[in-house]
Amino acid sequence: MIITNIEHVPGKTILCQLGLVQGSTVRGKHIGKDIGAFFKGLVGGEIKGYSELLVEGREEAIERMKSEAERLGADAIVNVRMTTSSITGGAAELMVFGTAVKFEL
Amino acid sequence: MTTAAEVIDELNRTLARAPAWFHDVFGSGTFFEVVIGNGLQVFGVGLAGWLVAFWLERRHIQSMNRREIPLNNIAINNLKTCQSSEPQAATLLIGSVVVAHDYFRTLIIFFRKLVGGNIRHYERLVDRGRREALIRLKEEADLCGIDRVINVRFTATAISGRFLHAIELVAYGTGIQSGQRRE
Numbered sequence: 240m241i242i243t244n245i246e247h248v249p250g251k252t253i254l255c256q257l258g259l260v261q262g263s264t265v266r267g268k269h270i271g272k273d274i275g276a277f278f279k280g281l282v283g284g285e286i287k288g289y290s291e292l293l294v295e296g297r298e299e300a301i302e303r304m305k306s307e308a309e310r311l312g313a314d315a316i317v318n319v320r321m322t323t324s325s326i327t328g329g330a331a332e333l334m335v336f337g338t339a340v341k342f343e344l
Numbered sequence: 345m346t347t348a349a350e351v352i353d354e355l356n357r358t359l360a361r362a363p364a365w366f367h368d369v370f371g372s373g374t375f376f377e378v379v380i381g382n383g384l385q386v387f388g389v390g391l392a393g394w395l396v397a398f399w400l401e402r403r404h405i406q407s408m409n410r411r412e413i414p415l416n417n418i419a420i421n422n423l424k425t426c427q428s429s430e431p432q433a434a435t436l437l438i439g440s441v442v443v444a445h446d447y448f449r450t451l452i453i454f455f456r457k458l459v460g461g462n463i464r465h466y467e468r469l470v471d472r473g474r475r476e477a478l479i480r481l482k483e484e485a486d487l488c489g490i491d492r493v494i495n496v497r498f499t500a501t502a503i504s505g506r507f508l509h510a511i512e513l514v515a516y517g518t519g520i521q522s523g524q525r526r527e
Contacts, residue, residue: 242436243518245424245495249434270506276444277507281393283446283469284400285476286510289503290442293512297438319436323501323512331503331512 240305241315242337248315257311257339262303266296267330293323296333304335313339352376394448401472408475415482419492426494426520433521437493439481442503443473444510473513474498481515490519 241248272288279286308316319337326332355375371381445453449465456463477498485493496517503510 241434243434243495244436244497244516245426245434245518249426249520250432273506276505276510280444280447280508281389281396282400283393283397283444283449284404285473286442286444286505286508289505289510289512290440293440293442293503294438297440301436320497321438321499321514321516323499323503323514325502325504328504328506331501 240308240313242301242305242319243315243317244319244337246318248317248340248342251315252343253317253340254343255341257308257313257341259336260304260307260311260313260316260339261334261336262300262305262307263332263334264296264299264303265326265330265332266292266299268292293331293333296331297321297335300333300335304337308339311339312341314342315340390446390448390451393446397446397449401468404472404476408472408479411479411483415479415486417491418482418485420478420482420496420517421494422496422517424495426492435488435490435519435521436516437481437484437488437490437519438514438516439477439479439484440512440514441473441476441480442510442512443469443476444508445469447508450509470500470511470513473511474500474515477513477515481517485519488519488521490521492520492522493517494520 243249247253268288272292276286276288279288304316304319316337316339319335322334324332324334352375359375359378370378372378373381445465453463453465456465478496481493481496485491494517496515499514501512501514503512
């Protein structure tokens, strides 16, 4: 599965569009990571616990998007966009969406 | 109708009734002595964190300066088409980082926001985070043997944890493998 955030796939011709595919996750870390983040907040800088959380969440969201595209029989997903939103304290929603397409043979 | 003196008296009496461990942890005395004594300690810890944050910020910028040099051969743009004549493969690349201020600077910003205008502290934090996100994107590209990243986009989101408010900065783009990598 090829994923790009441009409107085409370089070197391939798109045969047809199969529609919008998306994947999202809502993730929260256990309280220990939050306490760790609290102490990291004394000096500021990168909060590694939250960085990891969001990277994992985004991978999961991309996996879900891919499986939806595979169900449609797509070869690639183009024009992918990402959003993150803070739903409540200690949890974030990660959403990835794009258009599933099929290549010419 | 209770007066302020009565309220303070009541607080002092409540404090006197507090269990022994409370006095072990927070010290004893009148209500104001305890509040000011502990407040100063918290303020001191915050101030120390602020000073350490300066040092950490400088170290981070030095480390970014060092890491950027070998990644300079990766071409980055935000055009939707790739000019490369024979592109071979395309993949999505993501670099992200979550950054936050120390609590003391949050306090400074609170007062700064009363006046308004440019909040330099945030400008610096967001700049630093975005640069880090872009470096991570380039490092991922380097790992995949990609020398060109097109259609790069940036997003910033406020993340609220249970105790602190952080900013997530993401850079993402399409990596193009052109096959003729300059070493």
